[in-house]
Amino acid sequence: MMRILLFLATNLAVLLIASITLSLVGFNGFMAANGLDLDLKQLLIYCAVFGFAGSLFSLFISKWMAKMSTGTEIITQPRTSHEQWLLQTVEQLSQQAGIRMPEVGIFPAYEANAFATGWNKNDALVAVSQGLLERFSPDEVRAVLAHEIGHVANGDMVTLSLIQGVVNTFVMFFARIIGNFVDKVIFKNEEGNGIAFMVATIIAELVLGILATIIVMWFSRWREYRADAAGAQLASPRAMISALEHLRAEQDVPVHMPDSMTAFGINSAGKSILAGLFMSHPPLEERIATLQRMG
Template sequence: MMRIFLFLATNLAVLIIASITLKLLGVDRFTGQNYGSLLVFCAVFGFAGSLVSLFISKWMAKMSTGTQIITQPQTRHEQWLLQTVEQLSREAGIKMPEVGIFPAYESNAFATGWNKNDALVAVSQGLLERFSPDEVRAVLAHEIGHVANGDMVTLALIQGVVNTFVMFFARIFGNFVDKAIFKNEDGHGIGYFIATIFAELVLGILASIIVMWFSRKREFKADEAGARLAGTGAMIAALQRLRAESEVPVQMPDSLTAFGINGGLKHGLAGLFMTHPPLEDRIEALRALR
């Protein structure tokens, strides 16, 4: 229910922002041959979706994972967690993010937020219970690295570009099908809408490969940042622990797979759609830094 509500609320916000922007730009009307207006139209909707999602990313993450923000530490572990994040943030040159814990058995963590000085870093209860302090610190350093590198904003912008061209080429394809196959010369008919939706689905899947590729590249950068902040040995040890746990089948909720640093080895076509590289590759990359 919460996921549906978040989806509808996000789309409503996108429609409102896009509608106002299109009116201000005067491009709320275009024909099949007016590619300039069509591109602006697609860019507004494409970037609006990704930017709105970015701006509400912290709220969505808290709601979907059940993350509890630590405002006043109640235990020694919470106190240590806050102090560690504060120290890592200071060394990384960013403002102290919100710190939270989410209830999950699997070892996982995530960072999100619309800019590096207004972020959220959270770890699972399972990670805190089973990882050593040095390993937890390395995981936190990895997430701080994501924040300091501006990965959230960069990925949102890339997603906006991808959205723009998916919508643009899907509508060109829909217009071609409508005119060439359905012989519709008066506005847009049913053929246009069916072909456009089909093209958006296909192109959206293909375009996501680009976004996932970039996401995997940024994981290596975050590992490097984690190694600088927490030590290469600790970062490798944390990834090795994650690899050991990934070999044990644990069902991970859908709400966490989009955020977590835990990821196993994937080959073939499935590997193209992974947000994280194989842990073996990440470990080898860190060893090469020594």
């Protein structure tokens, strides 16, 4: 509940700040002077500000949100030999990938999972679950860490946020064009924005938002294959395949990764063809088969 409230509060704050900014610089009136036609240039600017505001703000606070929502404890001074090994392994993999050493953490969860996040590849966070550390072999843990380092080195967090911003922009843009068409052409309203504009815009945003999510999730699945390839290169193909097979063996165990972090985890699964369109990760069977073909 706290994570949901924080998410809603964050987005509300972004919308308020963006709205005030737009009003101050004069971009709040995207309707033309006669109230009938859209000023498409001004509308696009309006939508871009709102569309990118949320995704970029979320990106900049992603490490803080990840630590808070998962209960990740950052390893500053290793207290055990396992924590020392974890730090040394991430440092070695980071050097191989040519990035700065990220923060390393462990989050308290029974399910085997891991994630990487951060606003750029030289200021990232890599975290693994306690369950993964306890049940996976050192080679498998190293492969999972290599997969997450691959996400960081590929700049996946930044790219996904930018794509989400672009998608948000055009969903808002075309939804308002549709709303204006319905209001002016179908309902013959010539006195500014009527109720039909607002209703049609909301419905259009919902429909276009669903279609846009399919595009974003397709990219998210594609980047998982790239991260798997990076994991195989930084660790070894055998270890990466073994780690994915171990994840598949535990797939019946419920995954409780917070919604905001699911796209950045290593383990996620869907149950149907329709659900597959909205999956952030490809099926583990396909990822394993891809690595085997590469090998």
